[in-house]
Amino acid sequence: MLGEHFDIMRAGRYKLFHIPRDADKRDLLLAASADVVRYGHSCDDMYFTAINITGQWSFGHKNTTFVAGAAPPKTSTGWVDFGTVSLKVVHSRTVKATPYLNFFARHVQHAGYSAGCLLGDGDHTKAETPDKKCQNHMSLLSSSSVLR
Numbered sequence: 001m002l003g004e005h006f007d008i009m010r011a012g013r014y015k016l017f018h019i020p021r022d023a024d025k026r027d028l029l030l031a032a033s034a035d036v037v038r039y040g041h042s043c044d045d046m047y048f049t050a051i052n053i054t055g056q057w058s059f060g061h062k063n064t065t066f067v068a069g070a071a072p073p074k075t076s077t078g079w080v081d082f083g084t085v086s087l088k089v090v091h092s093r094t095v096k097a098t099p100y101l102n103f104f105a106r107h108v109q110h111a112g113y114s115a116g117c118l119l120g121d122g123d124h125t126k127a128e129t130p131d132k133k134c135q136n137h138m139s140l141l142s143s144s145s146v147l148r
Contacts, residue, residue: 007046008036008118008124008127009127009128009130010046010129010131011036011037011131012035012036013033013035014034014036014117014127015031015032015033015116015117016031016032016051016119017108017116017117017119018031019055019085019111019113019115019116020114020115020116021122023113028055028056029055029056029113030056030057030082031117032051032054032087032105033051034048034050035048035051039100043130047094047098047101048100048102049068049101050065050067050101051066051103052064052065052066053065053082053087055082058082061082063077068091068101070091073091073092075090075091076089076090076091079106084107084111085105085108085110086105086106087104087105089103
């Protein structure tokens, strides 16, 4: 929403956005959260495996919870309007056939309220910081050479 670019580098459940930013559960218009899982040996291999859409603007919609693998690859919801925000979820698979989800949001900035969390004006420092086992460590070994 703010034109920022970052990668989620930690597994866990993340709030993608929350409209209005500081709304409590009763006043929440729209929110999306996702479960992120690491597949494979590379620390870069992070995937959405579940997405949940909640809030007043989600009432009356049939599909608000999505699970990777629950639909064939390339199956899409198409753009679905939730109030003034449009969302789309696409089912995909890795080359090794591991299911995952892609999530798209548009017009979040036109919701009439500020959005919080990762895709809004929230802090994504923790999400983009690799956990300890994935942080790159460099070890410099000293060596001495003898000229003869």
